[in-house]
Amino acid sequence: MxxxxxxxxxxxxxxxxxxxxxxxxxxxxxxxxxxxxxDSKVILDLGALSYISSSGLRVLLLVAKALRNKGAEFALCSLSDPIREVFEISGFDKIIPIYGSLMEVMED
Amino acid sequence: MNLKRSLRFASDLRELERIQSVIKELEKEADWPPDLVYQVNLVLEELVVNVINYGYGGDPNHEIEIDLNWEADKLTVEIVDDAPAFNPLKDNPEPDLTSKLENRPIGGLGIYLVHHLMDEIKYRREQGRNHLTLIKRREK
Incomplete structure (x- = not known):
């Protein structure tokens, strides 16, 4: 990693x-x-992430909470289809904004 | 094509790499799609980590067995351990998936992911060992 x-x-x-x-x-x-x-905004580009398990999801949730407490924005982008499915099953897509590409987040 | 693999390994997190390399072999030999490779790796990691951390309390001196059987229509995985009885179909609380970010509890997702990624899960306790059988049907 x-x-x-x-x-x-x-x-x-x-x-x-x-x-x-x-x-x-x-x-x-x-x-x-x-x-x-x-930083007032943090974007994680996960386009080259090949694998993540629940132990990694746990870290992303911790980071998302810490940034929310500081009033900073947090977004993810470029998830592969199988990884996106796992985020959806976990309900993370409802609490962390997920974009198709880095360009989409930057324009938002 | 029918392919089988059996692994026996110590209850040590460092052994996860061996599971990955066996799945890599199956990926090559059986031409597994990337979705399946990811899902099988994920499911095995979640379950094996659960057995090691909670079943054995981190003790690396136990043995875990995994059998993988790839057939024309499905993949069957069996995980066997001699930890105290744990039935992930009954003994695992449903995670909270609806609270707002501020209130969302950390953790508890591993077994839940296994339930959603596999088509069938069966548990039996036999001669002091947990046998968990997972089935993933091939997409037509």
Whole structure:
């Protein structure tokens, strides 16, 4: 799992590549919390995420809650179909905005 | 085509990589679609992690068995462990999927995902062991 971070205006864009599972969920959590600063908007680009289990979903929920508490916006984009299905089963699509592509989030 | 794989491994989270490599073999040999590869990996991780963390309380000195059987119309997976009886069809609380973000509890999704991604789940306790059978039918 790798996270590449860039900032555009007041927005942090973090691109996640590879797998997030029980073995590296803690590392994923630390990397994300380390990357997120005082940004008013955070976008996770999951286009290159090949696998995520419930341990990774747990981290995303923690991050979403922390950002909500700070009054920052949080969105996800570019999920593959099987990963999107898992987000829908988990009801995450109702609490975290999910966009088709990075361009769509940036324009919103 | 009928393909079978059996694995026996220690109740240690580091063994998850072995499960992944067996699924990778099946993906190649049986030409599994990416959706199925993801779903089978996910379901096995959720169940095995559950057995290791809750069934064995993190003790790595037990053994877990997995049998995979790929047939013309379906995939059957059986997971066997000697942890205390746990029937994921009955003993697992439904997660809260409707609360607002602020109130949504963290966790509890693993077994729920298994229920939704598999077509059939059967549980039996036999000679002091849990046998969980999962069936995923092939899409026509």
């Amino acid at each position: 790798d996270i590449d971070v860039e900032r555009k205006n007041e927005t942090l864009i973090a691109k996640v590549t590879g797998r997030v599972d029980s073995a590296n969920a803690r590392e994923f959590e630390q990397a994300l919390s380390g990357a997120i600063g005082d």
